[in-house]
Amino acid sequence: MIFRRIAQIFENWIDPLAGDAPARPPEKLWAFLWYFLKQARWPFFAMLIVxxxxxxxxxxxxxFMGVLVDFLDDTPRAEGWQGLIAVHGGALLAMAVAMIVVRVGLTTLQMLIEEQTIVPGFNNLVRWQSYRYVARQSLDFFQNDFAGRIVTKVTAAGQAIGDLMSSLLQVVWFMAIYAISTMALVGRLDWRLAALIAAWIVIFAALARYFVPRIRENARELAEANSVMSGRMVDSFSNISTLKLFGSDEGNDRYMRGGFERLIATVQRFTRFITGVRASLSLLSGVMITLIAALSVHLWFSSDISSGDVAFTLGLALRLSMLLGRLMMQLNGIMRAIGTIQNSAELISKPITLIDKPDAARLVVEEPSIRFENVGFSYGGEKGVIDDLTLEVAAGEKVGIIGRSGAGKSTLVNLLLRFYDVEAGRILIDGKNVANVTQESLRAHIGMVTQDTGLLHRPIRDNIRFGSEDADDDALWEAVERAEADGFIADLADMKGRRGFDAFVGERGVKLSGGQRQRIAISRVMLKNAPILVLDEATSALDSEVEAAIQTNLMKLMEGKTVLAIAHRLSTIAALDRLVVMDNGKIVEQGTHQQLLDRSGLYATFWARQSGGFLPELDV
Known part of the structure; x- marks a missing residue:
């Protein structure tokens, strides 16, 4: 009980979840380190002192060992403990207290700071702050990298910084203090002994200066190879159904083998330098211990030092050799940690490219009108995906978007949601430029159901409540019923026996059918009840019977809302107020279903070619 209370004091020294808005960490290695270390400077300072x-x-x-040997030389064996204590009792008691109380107390304090403060507190502080910053990166940031690679770098940063500081303070700093203390004590005996130890340290430092930069660079490459390998594995496991359906075990093995070959080659280069360090230091230690032993015996023969001094000096030398060996072993971990930190810093410290303006206000919508005004966008390429497009959607109007693959339909929606900033023109909601409001408030006013439904491996209740975190169970159930999802949710159960709303859905909702996932997504949007509704193939994964049932509820959901709907099945949007036909990033036709048929243009061609309301050549 007492130990638990003491441990809790150290556990509460650092709050790993503290902090306001996440800031961008510096990109340079040592600045990146200091950014986090300064938040826990007192625990690390305590580690330094202790x-x-x-x-x-x-x-x-x-x-103490050398002094005890000299005490024994001075005490006749016949007198035993009584004679030893009579002459040296005070000194013996002082040494016992130092070993039992002071040494044990300092060692325990050191372990408490490391294990109860640094490991759970500081390591997770780095991870938490890194996660919060990276999670605010643009959609483009995540689309251009492996999710597994990003996760590896974010989680590895905290562990690597904690391990590095523990190694530096418990091994390197310990070694420095031990070396200085050793030279001071043996210097009192004979300056030549101190000179030999000093020479030992200087030669060790020269070897470290040669090897460390080379090991550091190879450690950085090793960290990158490890993250790429992890990224490939996560990508394979996340898409395991696709691999089993379309790939082959041998083909996937070849792809993974390439990553392993790169990783193995990097490890081999790294370990060559480690082996070189170990061999060099082993030779150095053997030579220096022999020289110190020979000099100590020589000084004893000349009566310059006592037997206790010889034992003391050789003990220090052997311990110094062990510590240098430990430092040698830790060098591997230190360089790995530095390489991992440097590798993580390159990703974590990337500037967020899509940010709110400093004076951005929260969007307030009274009339949910939308206006695309001379909008141009090209994803940074030369050819525009959206080219000088102007489109106005009145508040409460329902508009369908139609076009071939690559026409720019999904890009138009992404720009409305401000997943990307327009390169020309502007987008207005209720007369307000979306570039001048906060992204969170903008998306709070838009409900969206996509063809590729995104569900998290969490309870169904949590997946639906993304639409409104404060919604009670009655509102939740009402949204589920309107989406025709109540029938299957009640019967769901996961591997751990959780049922209904408490059942977990698996990664990306893999444990649900496509239709079930889509109805969960529709429930989420119904619960959100945003004034602007975007339907991007909202019913594409449903069978005809369920689609017909949900279509009625979607029409109710559309009441009083501004709607943009994209669909392959033209029959599902033919009844909307207006249809907009896009081609090559421009609007080429618009009007009602009948007006567009009467014009015999592109829409009429699409309509004529569809079968059962489905147009296979169209894409979102």
Whole structure:
């Protein structure tokens, strides 16, 4: 109970979830490190002080050993403990207290700071702040990288920084204090002994200066190869059904083998340098221990030092060799950590390219009208995907968007949602430029159902409540009923026995059918009840019977809302107020269903070619 209370004090020293709006960390390695370390500077400063104390006590223990040997030389064996205590009792008690109380106390304090403060607190502080910043990156950022690779770099950063600081403070700093203490103590015996130890440290530093930069660069390459390998694995496992349907085990093995070959080659280059370090330091330690032992024996023969001094000096030298060996082993981990941090910093510190303006206001919509005004957009390419497009949708108007693959329909919706900024022109909602309002408030006024329904591996209740986090169960159930999803939700159960709204849906909703996923998405939008509704193939995954049932509810949902609807099945949008036909990023026709048929243009061609209201050549 007492230990638990003490541990809780250290556990509460750092709040890993503290902080306001996430800021961009610096890109440079040491600036990136300091950005996080300064938030936990006092725990690390405590580790510095306590670690130095532990190193001093380590050196003192060998001095105690030498003093004890001299005490034994001065005490006749016949007198035993009584004679030893009678002469040296005070010194023996002081040494016992130092070893049992001071040494154990410092070591315990060091472990409490590391295990109870740094590991759970600081490591997760880095992860939490990195996640919050990266999660606010643009859609383009995530579409251009492996999700697994991004996750690896975000999660690895906290662990790597924590491991690096623990290694630096518990090994490198300990080693520095131990070396200084050793030279000071043996220097009191003979300056030549101190000179040998100093030479040992200098040669070690020279070897480190040669190897460290090379190991660091290889460690960075190793971290990158590891993240790419993780990204390929996550990509394969996330799309395992596609691989099993269309790929072959051998073909996928070849793809993964390429990643493994790159990783293995990088590991081999890295370990060559580590082996070089270990061999060099082993030779150095063997030579220096031999020289120190020979000099100590020589000084004993000349009566310049006592037997206890010889034992003390050789003990320190052997311990120094062990510490340099430990440092050598830690060098691998230190360089790996630096490489991982550098690799993570390159991704985490990327500037967010799509941000709110400093004076951006929250969007308030009274009349949900939409206006695309001379809009141009090209995804950074030379050819425009949207070319000088102007379209006005009145508040409450229902408009269908139609066009061939690549016509720009989905791009138009992405620009409305401000997943990308327009390159020319502007987009207005209720007369307000979407570029001048906060992204969160903009998207709060738009409900959207897409063809590719995105569900998270969470309970069905949570997936629906994304539409309105404060909604009660009555509102939740009403939305589910309107989306015709109540029938299957009540019967759902997952592997852990959770049922109904508590059942988990699997990654991207893999445990649900396409129609079930779509009805969950429609429930979410119904619960959100936003004034602007975007339907991007909202019923494409449903069978005809369920689609007919939901279509009636969608029409009710559209009442009083401004609607943009994209559909392959032209019959599902033919009854809307207006249809807009796009081609090559421009509007080529618009009007009602009948007006467009009477013009015998592109829409009429689409209508004539469809079978059962479905047009296979169209794409969203």
């Amino acid at each position: 670690g130095g104390g532990v190193a001093v006590m380590e050196t003192a223990s060998f001095w």
